[in-house]
Amino acid sequence: MRQMLKVTVNGYPWEGLVKSDQSLLDFLRDELGLTGAKKGCDGGECGACVVLLDGRAVNSCLIPVLDVNNCEVRTIEGLQDEQTNQLQDAFVSVGAVQCGFCTPGMIVAARALLAEVHNPGEEEIREAMVGHLCRCTGYTRIAAAIKLAASRINPETAGPER
Amino acid sequence: MTTITNYVQAASIEMALQALADNKMSGRFLAGGTSLMPILNLLRYQPGVTHTLIDIKHIEGLRTIELQADELVIGAAVTLSELTKHQLVLEHAPVLVRVAKVIGSREIRNRATLGGNLCSGDPRADLLLPTMALLARLQFVHMDDPNVMGMSEFLAQGNRARQHAILTHIYIPIAREVRWGYSRLAEKSMGRCNIAAMALVAGESGSLKEIGLVVGGEALWPQYFTGLHIGSGAKGSILTLAEKVVSEIAAGKVGWSDYRTATAVTVVYEALEELMNNEANA
Numbered sequence A: 001m002r003q004m005l006k007v008t009v010n011g012y013p014w015e016g017l018v019k020s021d022q023s024l025l026d027f028l029r030d031e032l033g034l035t036g037a038k039k040g041c042d043g044g045e046c047g048a049c050v051v052l053l054d055g056r057a058v059n060s061c062l063i064p065v066l067d068v069n070n071c072e073v074r075t076i077e078g079l080q081d082e083q084t085n086q087l088q089d090a091f092v093s094v095g096a097v098q099c100g101f102c103t104p105g106m107i108v109a110a111r112a113l114l115a116e117v118h119n120p121g122e123e124e125i126r127e128a129m130v131g132h133l134c135r136c137t138g139y140t141r142i143a144a145a146i147k148l149a150a151s152r153i154n155p156e157t158a159g160p161e162r
Numbered sequence B: 001m002t003t004i005t006n007y008v009q010a011a012s013i014e015m016a017l018q019a020l021a022d023n024k025m026s027g028r029f030l031a032g033g034t035s036l037m038p039i040l041n042l043l044r045y046q047p048g049v050t051h052t053l054i055d056i057k058h059i060e061g062l063r064t065i066e067l068q069a070d071e072l073v074i075g076a077a078v079t080l081s082e083l084t085k086h087q088l089v090l091e092h093a094p095v096l097v098r099v100a101k102v103i104g105s106r107e108i109r110n111r112a113t114l115g116g117n118l119c120s121g122d123p124r125a126d127l128l129l130p131t132m133a134l135l136a137r138l139q140f141v142h143m144d145d146p147n148v149m150g151m152s153e154f155l156a157q158g159n160r161a162r163q164h165a166i167l168t169h170i171y172i173p174i175a176r177e178v179r180w181g182y183s184r185l186a187e188k189s190m191g192r193c194n195i196a197a198m199a200l201v202a203g204e205s206g207s208l209k210e211i212g213l214v215v216g217g218e219a220l221w222p223q224y225f226t227g228l229h230i231g232s233g234a235k236g237s238i239l240t241l242a243e244k245v246v247s248e249i250a251a252g253k254v255g256w257s258d259y260r261t262a263t264a265v266t267v268v269y270e271a272l273e274e275l276m277n278n279e280a281n282a
């Protein structure tokens, strides 16, 4: 069955019929061609599909697309700004990216964290990234990258860069 | 070849119940979807399984947290993120916050609701323990029959309690002073609990006298023990009590291994020890 959906994705309004059994993740990837969010597990376990829904980080694989009617969705493609550039630079410079499958979800989650806490500590970063699996780098470098980016984005509240 | 055939966004409790009545075989309430959707995603390609999702989380009255007389009243569709940050919950039921914070990930807690946790039909649902320890009451609304029940009755009724009924509010009695201890064992980070225990004393200002203890977890619906006593807090007597409680739970349970006994004793011990060490938890 198809039902009407009205949603804003990355700042652009979208309106049309969608399949009632489609997840937000499948809608973004298959209908809109936004393949930044990945399907790792389809069960909320890996974090590769994380997007911002009305500003909050969520697993898009667990959300029926019709559930985002009248909402605002932001994917990694819609987060291209200075903060994301700093995060991307930091991920590359500390070696927190290998295959890159987990990275979009990690960056989106990091953006949500930095919106709440300007310079999060190690513990806060680890707690915020608990829902994200990376099969390549190990998690130490990912935490270090987020810390580094935060200190560059918000130098006034950062401790000494290490 | 599709599992979700229809999605209905309910604007009121009446509308949700009507949608459930109209879709007797296939209707399912949807709150945060973090328990339901992983299952539906798995079933997606199974022919013949259909669901009508009745989304209840936009119903205004189900998203509020307020004080009513001497009770904290929490709407069933309040998310765990909202719960852990709400001033009234932090002040009057910090034990709920402590437990909600260990559930899933930030992303999960941004969607998961208190009502969905209690109604997920999974004994590992972490919020069963504190709601039971706090002697919470649950308000269910059926087509023509609102019904308030305690946690024990809710657990005893199993699926029957939430069939054709919607959990609307959770009522938590407020005690002036609550001391508690909590311990939980999960085998992986972000994992469901294997075993968890919560010990609690309410309304005592002097020495600890009568303790309520709830133990639950994997394949173990929460069990509530009341009237427990610990002497002067010596470690030995806590251990004896933990062993006694666990042997009572294990009695008659098929497949309860020595490993499970050992981990359960440790978890119960830790909860009791934290309770003994804590002044009134704030």
Ligand SMILES: Cc1cc2nc3c(=O)[nH]c(=O)nc-3n(C[C@H](O)[C@H](O)[C@H](O)COP(=O)(O)OP(=O)(O)OC[C@H]3O[C@@H](n4cnc5c(N)ncnc54)[C@H](O)[C@@H]3O)c2cc1C
Residues within 6 Å of the ligand: A043, A044, A045, B028, B029, B030, B031, B032, B033, B034, B035, B036, B037, B038, B056, B076, B077, B102, B103, B104, B105, B108, B111, B112, B113, B114, B115, B116, B117, B118, B119, B120, B121, B124, B125, B126, B127, B162, B165, B166, B167, B168, B190, B191, B192, B193
């Ligand atoms: C990766 C991952 C990790 C998780 N970790 C944990 C964990 O550590 N601890 C834990 O306890 N849980 C965990 N969960 C399970 C789940 O996130 C929680 O139980 C959550 O609180 C469920 O709430 P929900 O709003 O998402 O429920 P939903 O999935 O929307 O609903 C669950 C069930 O309850 C019914 N229901 C929902 N609301 C009502 C209502 N108001 N009245 C009647 N019926 C209702 C639904 O029909 C459905 O059958 C995890 C899930 C995932 C995917």
Ligand code: FES
Residues within 6 Å of the ligand: A038, A039, A040, A041, A042, A043, A044, A045, A046, A047, A048, A049, A050, A059, A060, A061, A062
């Ligand atoms: S694909 Fe959504 S959490 Fe893994």
Ligand code: FES
Residues within 6 Å of the ligand: A096, A097, A098, A099, A100, A101, A102, A103, A133, A134, A135, A136, A137
């Ligand atoms: S870089 Fe490959 S999964 Fe994280």
